Amino acid sequence: MDRKQFLAALIGYLPQGIDEMEKSEFLEYYDTLIRDFVADGYTEEEAVAMIGDPREVVAQAEFTQVRTAFPRYREKQRLSVGILLLLILGFPLWGSLLLAAVCLLFSAYLLLWTPLLVIASLAFGFTLGGGGAMLLSPLAFFDGLAIGMAQLGSGMLLLALGLVCCYLTRRCLTWSIVITKNTLGFFANLLKRSVAGYGF
Numbered sequence: 001m002d003r004k005q006f007l008a009a010l011i012g013y014l015p016q017g018i019d020e021m022e023k024s025e026f027l028e029y030y031d032t033l034i035r036d037f038v039a040d041g042y043t044e045e046e047a048v049a050m051i052g053d054p055r056e057v058v059a060q061a062e063f064t065q066v067r068t069a070f071p072r073y074r075e076k077q078r079l080s081v082g083i084l085l086l087l088i089l090g091f092p093l094w095g096s097l098l099l100a101a102v103c104l105l106f107s108a109y110l111l112l113w114t115p116l117l118v119i120a121s122l123a124f125g126f127t128l129g130g131g132g133a134m135l136l137s138p139l140a141f142f143d144g145l146a147i148g149m150a151q152l153g154s155g156m157l158l159l160a161l162g163l164v165c166c167y168l169t170r171r172c173l174t175w176s177i178v179i180t181k182n183t184l185g186f187f188a189n190l191l192k193r194s195v196a197g198y199g200f
Contacts, residue, residue: 002044003034009054026061105187112179116172123165130158 001009007027014023030051037047051057087094133155141148 001048006048006054007031013055013058113176116176119165119172120169123162123169126158126165127162130155130162
């Protein structure tokens, strides 16, 4: 049921003989309420479902006091103001806890990316050192065959280790990105559910 259908149903359930001004204020109240929900991101159908059945809404209404016709949402509004006041007054407590939680998450984030940085540094150093040793190994042959072969062999070993580290760097990068995305998505969904649960 969308907004127009809901308002039409309200009109159908209204008792006979009520004042036209009272009737228009009553309908305008619920029309504005639905539009406020839509402005907060809900669809018209979701807003109507949150308000309730039109017959029950009319049954709860007191047409001599139209503005208190929907006490459940007035209570929710007062609750939201109370929670907001508690959040402001309790900021020294929950603000420090939030800061500590953010620092812990940042530390975990750094810890997650530290192996990647270490392996990438090893890959760069092994590849550069192995390539340099292999390129300069002809000069070492002038000092003797054993020295030249040792430098060439060590250069090849370092280059092989560098290639292995490059492969591990690529794998670690993929894992780190996946873990980071999943973790951030989890906390984002948790925050959305928490905010929606408090009615903000």
